[in-house]
Amino acid sequence: MTLGPMTLDIHTQHRPTTPFSTAEPAISMAKVLQKSSSLFFIVISFFISFVIFSVTGENSGFVKAIDRKTLGLRKExxxxxxxxxxxxxxxxxxxxxxxxxxxxxxxxxxxxxxxxxxxxxxxxxxxxxxxxxxxxxxxxxxxxxxxxxxxxxxxxxxxxxxxxxxxxxxxxxxxxxxxxxxxxxxxxxxxxxxxxxxxxxxxxxxxxxxxxxxxxxxxxxx
Known part of the structure; x- marks a missing residue:
């Protein structure tokens, strides 16, 4: 009669625990998502800057980009x-x-x-x-x-x-x-x-x- 609880205690002590093994993949996935989000925002920022530069041109010192309409230029x-x-x-x-x-x-x-x-x-x-x-x-x-x-x-x-x-x-x-x-x-x-x-x-x-x-x-x- 006394062996039953002891046996139950022994099996309980040697049962594998899983909290650590399931938390590690979750942490890794979070890091991947964080890096992907950062890369995405960098690419988007570069693209927006490129579009703005292409449309407005570069203003530097004595050079200034202007709209052709300011010179009265219409259809060629x-x-x-x-x-x-x-x-x-x-x-x-x-x-x-x-x-x-x-x-x-x-x-x-x-x-x-x-x-x-x-x-x-x-x-x-x-x-x-x-x-x-x-x-x-x-x-x-x-x-x-x-x-x-x-x-x-x-x-x-x-x-x-x-x-x-x-x-x-x-x-x-x-x-x-x-x-x-x-x-x-x-x-x-x-x-x-x-x-x-x-x-x-x-x-x-x-x-x-x-x-x-x-x-x-x-x-x-x-």
Whole structure:
């Protein structure tokens, strides 16, 4: 009769206890969740900062990001216009004059530079309506072929474009049927302009050296 309780006490003393073994996984899981939450908030904070930076831009010292609307810039549009460029090197009032002479032994007039104030007209005849002037210079920049570097502003005087300009800067291989040069900027109604021009020789007077070139201009602007 006395062995029963003793046996029961012995079994009770050796029964495995579980509080410690169940608490340890719970503590580990809490640590994992805490680390995951911290990483999540770090990623979200970085993403929000990146979005804000992308939208507002960086303001640092003398540089400040602004909204294009403050400059009155609306939807961008593409314009095409055609003008005739008259390079007049002869006569009493040439519009294209040499400012440097070419190398003596050059077959391509390498080194020659002309300053220009050439008329831009609506039609191929010099007597047709003038819409502006091409002001700048061209220079022979190739020793292998007649290749010019063109740096000029098309300064318009007609209608609402009076006072506005586009700037052309590029290479002109004059014996090619069609030459393409970039439009790198502009002013007035052509602010932030970009695009290209196609130049095609219309006429050349071999005796006087005068030439007329057709320019088709394709310009993106506001």
């Amino acid at each position: 549009k593409l314009s095409h216009f055609r003008v005739y460029w008259h390079d007049i090197v002869s006569g009493r009032s040439p519009t294209s004059v040499p400012v440097t002479q070419p190398s003596l032994n050059s077959s391509t007039a390498f080194g020659l530079m002309n300053m220009i104030d050439n008329p831009l007209t609506e039609g191929p005849e010099l007597s047709s309506k003038m819409v502006g002037r091409a002001q700048g210079f061209y220079a022979s920049a190739s020793q292998e072929e007649v290749g010019l570097i063109m740096a000029m502003n098309f300064a318009f005087i007609e209608g609402k474009y009076n006072g506005s300009t586009i700037t052309v800067l590029g290479r002109n291989s004059v014996f090619n049927k069609m030459r393409e040069m970039p439009v790198i900027g502009g002013s007035g109604l052509f602010r932030f302009a970009r695009g290209y021009v196609h130049a095609r020789t219309h006429t050349v007077d071999l005796k006087s050296g005068d030439a007329t070139v057709k320019y088709d201009c394709y310009v993106m602007h506001y």
